[in-house]
Amino acid sequence: MTVVSPAGRGLCAVLAFALTLAAAGCGGSAEGVGSAATTPRPGGTLKIAVSEDPVCLDPPQANFSSAVNVMRQLFDTLTDQDPRTGEIKPWLATSWEIGPKATSFTFHLRKGVTFSDGAPVNAAAVKANLDEVVKLGAKSLFASTYLFGYKGTTVVDEHTARVEFKSPNAQFLQATATTSLGLSSPASLAKPAADRCRAPIGSGAFVLDKLQTNHSVTVKRRAGYAWPSSLAAHQGEAYLEAVEFRIVPEQGVRTGVLTSGQVQAITDVQPVTERQFRQGGFQVLSRYNPGLPYALYPNTFRPLLGDEAVRKAISKGIDRKQVVDVVLTPTYRPATSILTSSTPAYVDLGKDLAHDPAGAAALLDGAGWKPGPDGIRQKDGRKLSLNVYFTTGFNPNTTILELLSQQLRKIGVDLQLRPVDAAGFGEAQAKKQIDFRWGNSTRADPDILRTVFSTKFSAAAYLPPTDLDDRLDQEVKTLDQAGRAEVVGEIQRTVLDRGYAIPVFELAQVVGVSKAVRGLTLDPSVRLRLHDAWLAS
Template sequence: MSNSGTPVRPSPAKKRAALTAGISISALLLTGCVQSQREENTGTEGEGAVDTTFVFAASADPKSLDPAFASDGESFRVSRQIFEGLVGVEPGTADPAPLLAESWETAEDGLSTTFALKEGVTFHDGTDFNAEAVCFNFDRWYNWTGVQQAETVSYYYGSLFRGFADSPEEAVYESCEANGDSEVTINLAKPFAGFVPALSLPAFAMQSPTALEEFSADEIGGSEESPTLSEYALGNPVGTGPFKFDSWEVGQQLELSIYEDYWGDKGQITNTIFRIIDDPQARRQALEAGTIDGYDLVAPADTASLADAGYNIVPRDPFTILYLGMNHAVPELADPLVRQAIAHAIDKQALVDQTLPEGTEVATQFIPDVVDGFNEEVTTYDFDPERAKELLAEAGYPDGFEVQFNYPTNVSRPYMPTPEQVFTNLTAQLGEVGITVTPAPAAWSPDYLNQVQGTPDHGLHLLGWTGDYNDTDNFIGVFFGQEKLEFGFNNPELFAALTEARGMTDREEQTAAYEEINEQIAEFNPAIPLAHPAPSLAFAPRVTSYPASPVNDEVFTDIELSE
């Protein structure tokens, strides 16, 4: 998307120096600057004072400060500090828990849920959080039109709620009723068993109606392939969370400070700085230089040496999937024999051993084994280069063929800490069976996701997913529940099966249905599940506790610091 290189709003009076990724001298020069910031933000004075500025290295800029128009982890990491939803996540799990809603009750037919709202909560601009604000947000999403509906813009709402006000026959959402200030009822047009846990997504966080209107949050320009963000999404986000937005210098850093009227526990941290460092080695150097307190997506080769040096390594339980996408709009990839050949050409265990973190599991399907519907007997395509060559010959490509291979640069993802290494590994494996790739690298933000998800101009490609909550639809429903430019296929039978399963309220019936669907997906082989990586974070010794979450639901008020 069109994040420019200039600040969106003026920085605070004391501008912070930026860390240039990959240049270790820059990291050292910043030490004094960061130290001065921290001296201004200590919780007490004298010996034993706790430094209350927390500096975290992000692997990329957020794509959007409006979480409703975001789908990437770096946007959501920031959003979780600024915003809150009706539903949160039980710490350390993927299960839903009360947040701005203290409780809820769903009707037997699954078509309405009534939420009892927390009272005395305000948005950062002083606007009251109440039932009317909830309805404002739900109706906002439902009434998007044009480019606002594009997959590159409102990815989650489109994937989970399926339709908008101009297509009510497809829509899951129907209406919202404010029952006084502290109770609200959401009515659905169709059953959606994952409705409540889905609300834990930052994309469905509550945002200030006042700010959304004042800063024209829905004025999305550009095209589906290259959308441009609103004034709100570029520098005026307003939520109810523990931290409020201060400034964003694109490509350098983003700053937040504690919201003094926050309704909950504010913890130790008063100021948070997200420093943008896209290179894993540069993030490690910054940690070692003392210019950051921690970072995510530690390169697999660095975990042991950092731990030996006294840094705190915090692993996450794997709740991810890395896959090799195949765009069926490409004639060769539309052939099921070719897709089977590609699957047989890949040695997943070698890929895991050589490029992914310790603890990563080889994937047989698009959900981890802890998610309902995991099929122990699913069809697999074992590593067999000779079988791959036979299938290519049967498909009419005895000498192989050439195909574009898209992969991201300047980013690390939880499911893929080092994309270039994964690309190189897979390229070599495909070459062994005669498939030659044309490399098509692109910077993650803003180019890669827009190209792969918003245009037909791609071939093989690397993407993945960190589960947002423990629901099967959040994985395979999001991937394969409807036509997508990413995959370029139309499979009405699969779409119908997934639509039916997501509406089932009987857990056993739904689990059995998803087991069958996972077999259906395996036989169709629209893309290749590669691995369930187990990402790690690294922290300075002063970070004594970090709330690692399998779904990245990590709020910095829960961090514990020793100095």
């Protein structure tokens, strides 16, 4: 397989940006688990305990990491991304050409590939999938932003698809390696969007066998599969006969089912358990998440957080190092920007995120917030009391936010914790009750900033339209490597200078694995790859 070099000097720079900068995003303690010297043993069922129900298994609609871990086994993508270098590699597309201004991308598809329902993976299927992403609109939180300026897809011939945009789209090639743009069978696309969440049909190495809400998802090996990524360790069918993803929200229970041998791997290993596994004879696979760190995202439409001084004071009141030292482990890092340090075009703005309670107090004093009898600041008879909505998929979230609440109380801010599930978060958002949302976003490309902060795409940006939208548009249209990195740097500074986000720590995905497991790896977005995985016993 060969990749046709893109025409034009500017497009070479686009690929160079993905290669040279994404290479910085490939940290972690292991590239995979198990010995490469042993001969793979086909068969068996790998049991994995995950922290939350996937909710939806349709690539453009899915938002939870547990869903992506399952979907990576069911769906193939046009391209793949090398987790070591960031380079874009062939998968369903054996080669591609990019137009001189990155407004057109022509993909040459692998022949003989089929979806699990027997339909061919051809240019018409590529067109149907991309058209459907646009139709989904807001239901497709991530994928719809990847198709910024989408003009349409032309079926050149059965195995050639030309995707066109109204303006340059510097991030699109990398986007074709994400699970959000995994290809579904046209028959599946004909169903209502909600139905696709429960009945996925892809071209992947596994097919859905059984889905039990809040209990488990089981996928089984697809017979005759013969088109893995060019990065795969072997060609042909998956080694494993099946994979069972068990939904186990409680970290202590997840730890117990691994140590007792009921499962062979668990995701979302928590800090206290990580230490136990590293010392207790288990394999630990970890990689830093590229994208956005865990942060408080303020709703600037709420009365108290519309004031920039309040938002910036809260950022100064947070001791990020203490969060990592007290609650987490050395595997995690204090945030030093709104991009994680493993993301292309990251800029170290750590000095702007220093713990500065005196500076926080000065900002609040200047904004008219005076300490009340109980230490909580008041203004015009109203306390500086704010809520934060969060889910507990990452178990330390509660402990971390309790610590943040203690830190902020010292500067006179009352932070009220509101743990919710996905439905509860949606309800609170619909009722406009949210002051802060807490979370992170993962993608091995800085365009994740546009996905999250552009008011053109995300209602959860909680921002009014500003000149930041123009800079985010400029980022995706800039083809030159250095030029795009400069724009991304400006965006990071703007987000922090205006208090549009309050970063706290960089997440690492940590997977605990039995020594019986071989060949399990993580992709650049820290999701499980299981095509090459096998059980030694």
